[in-house]
Amino acid sequence: MTAMTVGAEVGAPVRRAPLLRLFRSELRMILRRPRNIIGIGLLGLVPVVAGIGISIAASGSSSSDGDSVDGLAALVDGNGMLLPIFALVLALNMLLPLTGAMLAADALAGESAHGTLRGLLLAPVGRGRLLAVKAMGVATVVLLSIVLMAVTGLVTGLLLLGGDGMLSSSGTQLPFVDGLGRIGLTIVLLTVQIWALAAVALAVSAYTEHPLIVIVCSLGLLIVSGVLSAIPALDWLDPVLIISSWESIGEVVRDPLDWAPLGEGVLRAVCYMVIGISIAYGRMLSRDG
Amino acid sequence: MNRKKTALSVAAAGTATGVVGLVLIASPAGANEPPPALPGISAEALVESVLSKDHIPALSGAVEFQQNIGLPIPGLPASSAEGDAIAHVYANGDGAGRISIDQGQSERTVVHNNGTTWVWNSANRSVTKYANTDSDTEDKGTPEQLADPAGTAREVVGLMQRDSTLTVDGTARVAGRPVYQLVLTPKPTERTLLREIRVSVDSETRLPLRLDVLANGQADPAVRVGFTEFKPGPQDPALFTFTPPAGAKVTDGKDAKTHGFDEKNVESLLGGLDFKTVGEGWDTVLTGKFPAQLLSQGLPTGNGRGGETPGALIKQFAKEVTGPFGTGYAISTHVGTALITTDGRIAVGAVPQQVLVDALGQK
Numbered sequence: 001m002t003a004m005t006v007g008a009e010v011g012a013p014v015r016r017a018p019l020l021r022l023f024r025s026e027l028r029m030i031l032r033r034p035r036n037i038i039g040i041g042l043l044g045l046v047p048v049v050a051g052i053g054i055s056i057a058a059s060g061s062s063s064s065d066g067d068s069v070d071g072l073a074a075l076v077d078g079n080g081m082l083l084p085i086f087a088l089v090l091a092l093n094m095l096l097p098l099t100g101a102m103l104a105a106d107a108l109a110g111e112s113a114h115g116t117l118r119g120l121l122l123a124p125v126g127r128g129r130l131l132a133v134k135a136m137g138v139a140t141v142v143l144l145s146i147v148l149m150a151v152t153g154l155v156t157g158l159l160l161l162g163g164d165g166m167l168s169s170s171g172t173q174l175p176f177v178d179g180l181g182r183i184g185l186t187i188v189l190l191t192v193q194i195w196a197l198a199a200v201a202l203a204v205s206a207y208t209e210h211p212l213i214v215i216v217c218s219l220g221l222l223i224v225s226g227v228l229s230a231i232p233a234l235d236w237l238d239p240v241l242i243i244s245s246w247e248s249i250g251e252v253v254r255d256p257l258d259w260a261p262l263g264e265g266v267l268r269a270v271c272y273m274v275i276g277i278s279i280a281y282g283r284m285l286s287r288d289g
Numbered sequence: 290m291n292r293k294k295t296a297l298s299v300a301a302a303g304t305a306t307g308v309v310g311l312v313l314i315a316s317p318a319g320a321n322e323p324p325p326a327l328p329g330i331s332a333e334a335l336v337e338s339v340l341s342k343d344h345i346p347a348l349s350g351a352v353e354f355q356q357n358i359g360l361p362i363p364g365l366p367a368s369s370a371e372g373d374a375i376a377h378v379y380a381n382g383d384g385a386g387r388i389s390i391d392q393g394q395s396e397r398t399v400v401h402n403n404g405t406t407w408v409w410n411s412a413n414r415s416v417t418k419y420a421n422t423d424s425d426t427e428d429k430g431t432p433e434q435l436a437d438p439a440g441t442a443r444e445v446v447g448l449m450q451r452d453s454t455l456t457v458d459g460t461a462r463v464a465g466r467p468v469y470q471l472v473l474t475p476k477p478t479e480r481t482l483l484r485e486i487r488v489s490v491d492s493e494t495r496l497p498l499r500l501d502v503l504a505n506g507q508a509d510p511a512v513r514v515g516f517t518e519f520k521p522g523p524q525d526p527a528l529f530t531f532t533p534p535a536g537a538k539v540t541d542g543k544d545a546k547t548h549g550f551d552e553k554n555v556e557s558l559l560g561g562l563d564f565k566t567v568g569e570g571w572d573t574v575l576t577g578k579f580p581a582q583l584l585s586q587g588l589p590t591g592n593g594r595g596g597e598t599p600g601a602l603i604k605q606f607a608k609e610v611t612g613p614f615g616t617g618y619a620i621s622t623h624v625g626t627a628l629i630t631t632d633g634r635i636a637v638g639a640v641p642q643q644v645l646v647d648a649l650g651q652k
Binding site: 074075078164167169170171172173239240254256258260264267268270271272273274275277278279281282283284285286 | 292293295296297299300301302303304306307308310311312314315351374377389395396398407409411412413414416518525528531532533534535536537
């Protein structure tokens with residue numbers, strides 16, 4: 001008994017390696033699925049399409065007032081560094097949550113559906129570590145898709161729309177490096193929000209063996225949150241809804257930045273992550289092989 | 290079995306932590322704190338200390354605006370959600386200032402410095418420049434007044450106390466700062482829709498941090514303008530300079546045409562209104578005349594086409610009333626009433642409809 005404990009303690013630092021290996025193999029598995037590759041590739045195309053659309057719209061309306069595009073899109077014309085932010089904020093409404101939900105659905109429910117989760121549960125890997133690997137796989141691929149979108153957006157923006165530095169919505173010209181910082185900030189904020197949704201999806205994923213249910217539940221959560229936030233009588237509910245800080249992400253294009261709503265959004269997302277992961281963990285522990 | 294228990298407790302503990310976190314985020318900071326203990330102050334001294342501030346100190350803050358007057362008012366910004374800022378203000382304490390107004394999809398920035406005001410509108414990327422405007426003097430008062438704040442305060446307080454009761458109603462917290470609450474309540478004889486006006490004055494800088502207008506029969510303020518964040522202190526000087534970005538349309542304020550309305554038209558219209566006030570104090574009613582055909586004239590709209598007639602527009606949210614004044618339309622809100630008669634008279638006041646009718650009768 002004592003020997004084993006000692007052995008385990010001696011072996012403890014060595015344990016990290018398998019976790020990393022598991023994580024790498026999980027990542028390889030996710031990225032080898034054709035649907036994931038196609039999905040991520042299409043996400044990467046979104047900023048390109050948006051950029052082409054905006055440049056066509058802008059050149060078509062150059063004779064008139066230029067009011068044909070409004071909102072953030074109006075700012076993007078001739079201001080290429082804003083394109084990745086614009087495209088990411090656009091994708092936040094549906095495409096990115098869909099990606100997160102799809103990955104989370106594959107992670108546990110998908111394995112159940114194929115009957116492969118049983119093998120994983122029986123394997124000499126702790127259930128907590130199994131969940132950690134699955135969650136890290138989902139998180140990494142979500143981050144990867146968002147970064148890919150930002151990169152294609154930035155390249156498209158600089159090539160098609162041009163612009164020197166970034167014009168903030170407050171009318172100030174930010175230098176190139178600051179602009180990159182804003183894009184980086186957008187990536188971080190968006191990633192955290194999608195992680196929050198993916199964590200909830202993962203919890204659902206742990207309970208069912210039908211990946212479709214996970215996607216339906218996650219998108220249902222979004223739609224219901226949207227409806228609830230639109231009802232004025234339920235305004236008091238707003239601060240706990242998962243989507244309530246998504247709108248404020250568009251504020252990264254302001255100058256000076258107001259950190260308060262952004263920080264609040266991250267905290268809210270962390271709360272949802274804690275809820276999602278702990279429910280998923282509880283389910284994984286109690287699940288029979 | 291044991292594992293199941295662990296699993297359940299892990300899930301429960303995690304969920305509870307998350308939910309508590311969400312609720313903590315949702316509850317505004319300091320909401321449940323007892324009101325701060327501040328040295329007592331008389332209403333007169335408080336007004337004096339507010340008036341003795343001859344300039345706005347360096348500060349940065351976020352401003353919220355909420356209205357619940359029971360009528361959508363075009364042009365007025367939609368009320369922000371609880372605690373959400375619609376504008377950010379910065380001042381350097383030396384007359385320069387910056388305001389950023391969030392208009393949902395777009396943003397308007399106003400930078401004022403050294404007599405020049407820049408207005409930036411991100412919706413169409415336009416910049417309007419106003420030189421030597423004195424738009425910042427409105428809340429400064431006249432120099433003579435400022436020379437003797439104590440005297441002015443006595444005067445103001447005396448003036449107010451003719452029709453209202455002015456009290457300091459304890460303390461509170463606004464934007465996390467301890468404030469005195471100065472409350473202006475109409476005397477019982479006043480015929481007004483308003484219950485009270487509450488001004489929250491910062492205990493340290495003596496700046497009004499929030500204004501609440503409360504109407505009769507309403508628990509929530511009908512109008513609230515106030516800071517949700519307030520930080521006095523030196524600001525980055527770069528905030529108070531504005532360089533029109535490349536590719537922006539820059540127009541001079543003098544040449545700039547206001548949208549929809551021709552300025553001259555509006556001026557002549559206002560001149561013809563012949564405004565005068567009836568009554569005093571809280572039941573002051575503003576009466577005026579306007580050409581009656583205006584009600585049936587098409588509204589000038591941005592794209593040049595004749596829009597709906599103002600008369601038709603009014604009918605949408607007004608109630609048709611008849612009385613000694615003839616027929617007209619009454620627009621009632623929680624904080625005031627407006628009466629527009631078909632023969633071209635108008636009366637507006639923070640009063641019930643009957644007072645307006647009386648005011649129209651007094652000729």
